[in-house]
Amino acid sequence: MDKAIRDFAKQFAWKPKIENEEKLQVFGQVVVGGMGGSHLSADLLSALDVEIPITIHRNYGLPFYTEAQRSETLYIASSYSGNTEETIDFAKSAFDKGLNLAVIAVGGNLIEFAAKNDIPRIVLPDTGIQPRSALGFSLLALVTLLGNKKLLKELNTLATKLDPKALETKGKELAKKLSGFVPVIYASDKNMSVAYNWKIKLNETGKIPSFCNVFPELNHNEMTGFDRAGKTKSLSEKFVFVFLSDDADHPQNRKRFKVTKKLYEDRGITVFEYSLTGATRSEKVFSSLLLADWTAYHTAMLYGVEAEQVPMVEEFKKLIS
Numbered sequence: 001m002d003k004a005i006r007d008f009a010k011q012f013a014w015k016p017k018i019e020n021e022e023k024l025q026v027f028g029q030v031v032v033g034g035m036g037g038s039h040l041s042a043d044l045l046s047a048l049d050v051e052i053p054i055t056i057h058r059n060y061g062l063p064f065y066t067e068a069q070r071s072e073t074l075y076i077a078s079s080y081s082g083n084t085e086e087t088i089d090f091a092k093s094a095f096d097k098g099l100n101l102a103v104i105a106v107g108g109n110l111i112e113f114a115a116k117n118d119i120p121r122i123v124l125p126d127t128g129i130q131p132r133s134a135l136g137f138s139l140l141a142l143v144t145l146l147g148n149k150k151l152l153k154e155l156n157t158l159a160t161k162l163d164p165k166a167l168e169t170k171g172k173e174l175a176k177k178l179s180g181f182v183p184v185i186y187a188s189d190k191n192m193s194v195a196y197n198w199k200i201k202l203n204e205t206g207k208i209p210s211f212c213n214v215f216p217e218l219n220h221n222e223m224t225g226f227d228r229a230g231k232t233k234s235l236s237e238k239f240v241f242v243f244l245s246d247d248a249d250h251p252q253n254r255k256r257f258k259v260t261k262k263l264y265e266d267r268g269i270t271v272f273e274y275s276l277t278g279a280t281r282s283e284k285v286f287s288s289l290l291l292a293d294w295t296a297y298h299t300a301m302l303y304g305v306e307a308e309q310v311p312m313v314e315e316f317k318k319l320i321s
Contacts, residue, residue, distance in 0.1 A: 009164055029054070042142060167290045198292040242274065246284070
């Protein structure tokens with residue numbers, strides 16, 4: 001896992017190739033079908049200011065669309081392994097209905113299905129890393145299918161702009177601060193996918209409970225659960241908060257960050273704030289996620305658990321097969 005983090009920036013030098021590109025039809029919106037780490041890159045597109053409407057489908061089958069909507073939609077089946085059963089079902093459902101379908105995977109049944117049926121596809125590099133560690137590869141593939149050359153060019157620059165090693169010390173320090181607590185990650189709605197990626201990394205790499213929420217919605221409900229009134233105080237004592245602030249957020253949301261932090265700290269709740277920094281939007285997002293990677297990795301080291309594998313997920317898969 002530590003090598004995957006150190007080498008992460010190199011992923012952005014990869015040049016994806018669309019096989020059977022001529023089969024892609026014109027589209028005005030996108031549905032990405034994927035589970036777990038295979039949809040994390042699609043989530044990030046909202047934080048990267050991609051203008052085309054994108055829906056993430058985390059289930060079997062297809063989302064309900066009218067015939068008119070389906071005709072203008074590109075369905076992308078994304079499974080890092082190529083063997084995720086929900087995603088294969090998504091792909092076969094779209095194919096059976098004659099919809100505009102493309103596939104992204106390292107290999108497996110999904111790539112075999114795409115090759116057999118001449119479906120446009122991008123084969124990801126098989127480096128042996130976990131799906132959550134392959135965000136660069138997955139995102140480049142998605143952006144290539146979308147035909148967004150401007151964003152693709154920006155992402156390619158991250159191969160030299162990102163410095164994973166430089167963020168390890170800060171991540172190790174944060175892991176120590178979070179030790180013994182359940183982290184809750186807060187961000188603006190615009191950066192919801194960044195907060196969610198933090199949560200996933202702490203779950204899968206750190207092997208700890210972690211949760212996330214967004215401004216301004218959390219000010220209308222969740223924060224009241226941490227008011228520490230009377231006998232409820234003990235319920236919140238194991239929680240600690242990480243606020244992901246961004247100078248590009250709406251001014252009122254920036255104000256909400258400050259006020260919420262004060263309210264929590266006044267009630268004895270610990271809040272750590274980390275700003276998204278970088279020259280471009282993508283640099284901001286991935287610098288933050290590299291910090292999350294190191295925090296999660298060193299969290300695993302502190303608790304003495306294996307960082308890379310996800311044995312409970314594998315156990316679950318066997319039980320439902």
